[in-house]
Amino acid sequence: MAVSLPFFLALSAILFSIGLVGVLLRRSPLTILLSLEVMLNSVNLTLVAFSREIGGSDGQVFALVVMGIAAAEVVVGLGLVVAMTRREMVLDTDELRTLNG
Amino acid sequence: MDIVVFFLAAAAAIATAVAVVAQKNPFVSALALLGNLVSLAVLMLLLEAQFVAIAQIIVYAGAVMVMFLFVIAYVGPRGEVGPGDRKPWLVWLAILAGALIAIEVIVVTYGATFSDWAEIDGDYGSPAAIGKALVTDYLLAFEVVSVILFMGAVAGVIFGTGGRPRRLSTDEVLAKEAESAEQRRREASRAVLDATRESMGEGS
Numbered sequence: 001m002a003v004s005l006p007f008f009l010a011l012s013a014i015l016f017s018i019g020l021v022g023v024l025l026r027r028s029p030l031t032i033l034l035s036l037e038v039m040l041n042s043v044n045l046t047l048v049a050f051s052r053e054i055g056g057s058d059g060q061v062f063a064l065v066v067m068g069i070a071a072a073e074v075v076v077g078l079g080l081v082v083a084m085t086r087r088e089m090v091l092d093t094d095e096l097r098t099l100n101g
Numbered sequence: 102m103d104i105v106v107f108f109l110a111a112a113a114a115i116a117t118a119v120a121v122v123a124q125k126n127p128f129v130s131a132l133a134l135l136g137n138l139v140s141l142a143v144l145m146l147l148l149e150a151q152f153v154a155i156a157q158i159i160v161y162a163g164a165v166m167v168m169f170l171f172v173i174a175y176v177g178p179r180g181e182v183g184p185g186d187r188k189p190w191l192v193w194l195a196i197l198a199g200a201l202i203a204i205e206v207i208v209v210t211y212g213a214t215f216s217d218w219a220e221i222d223g224d225y226g227s228p229a230a231i232g233k234a235l236v237t238d239y240l241l242a243f244e245v246v247s248v249i250l251f252m253g254a255v256a257g258v259i260f261g262t263g264g265r266p267r268r269l270s271t272d273e274v275l276a277k278e279a280e281s282a283e284q285r286r287r288e289a290s291r292a293v294l295d296a297t298r299e300s301m302g303e304g305s
Contacts (some may be wrong), residue, residue, distance in 0.1 A: 003103045003147065004215065004218075005218075006213075009206065009210040011111045011115075011205045013206035017202050018121075020199045020202065021199035022122030025122070025139060025187070025192060027182045030127040030128055030172070030173060031124075031127055033169075034130045035121060038118050038121055038122070038137060041161075044145075044157070045141055048148050048153055052148040052219070052221075055218075060150050060226060063197075065246050068143055068249070068250055071165055071253070072249045072250050072252070072253030075254060075256065075257040076116075076117055076256050078169065079171045079258075079261050080170060080250075082260065083260045085175065091179050
């Protein structure tokens with residue numbers, strides 16, 4: 001039995017769901033960012049797997065672009081965490097509801 | 102051989118992803134994410150995407166995770182947030198949502214028919230091939246990513262340096278010290294008073 005595309009798709013679906021549960025359940029913004037990284041990486045795996053299936057480099061370029069955007073997103077998220085720490089706010093997304101409608 | 106590597110890397114990826122989500126300490130979560138990234142890089146090597154696998158390790162494990170660890174060290178124990186008072190049914194609803202998405206994708210891919218892996222030459226996935234695609238067909242995406250990264254860097258600096266705690270003047274420092282000394286004196290006299298009361302109560 002050889003490794004085929006559905007193996008990779010199933011694995012990345014499982015990883016995506018684990019990351020989704022983390023984003024939904026955790027309250028620390030740091031852990032939420034880490035769970036987001038798990039989700040983004042599972043999508044990267046899907047892109048690379050499909051790229052291998054069609055034999056082009058398009059999916060790999062897409063994966064690299066996703067990596068760049070993820071790095072920018074992490075910078076902004078961690079900047080927010082640092083700003084919250086400097087203002088001595090609670091690092092708990094359930095407590096941060098000033099902008100809540 | 103491939104299948105053994107795949108299942109080993111897949112098991113490592115799932116285990117580390119669960120650790121990322123379940124660990125209370127964000128430091129341990131970040132280290133688990135490091136393991137997740139490395140096992141995903143192994144899977145990408147299995148897919149002949151050498152450049153993306155190495156970029157994954159250098160960019161994510163090398164740069165992004167170091168930034169994460171610095172911020173986690175800066176934040177310290179405040180970063181540890183427990184499960185709190187979430188209602189249990191909400192927790193189960195979130196887990197159900199995740200499980201449903203995974204099952205949905207797996208069922209759909211199980212029913213679909215895929216063509217076999219394409220025939221590839223030795224150039225596939227090499228830095229030369231990816232670089233050529235990046236500066237010819239995908240030049241716009243490449244430039245947009247560079248602009249977004251620049252904006253992210255600017256935003257990070259603005260967020261990180263804004264709201265600096267105001268430096269106190271000498272008068273304010275003296276006033277604060279006097280206040281805390283006053284409070285300490287008050288606490289001490291209260292302790293003496295309590296002790297006296299206690300001994301009197303024992304005496305009578």
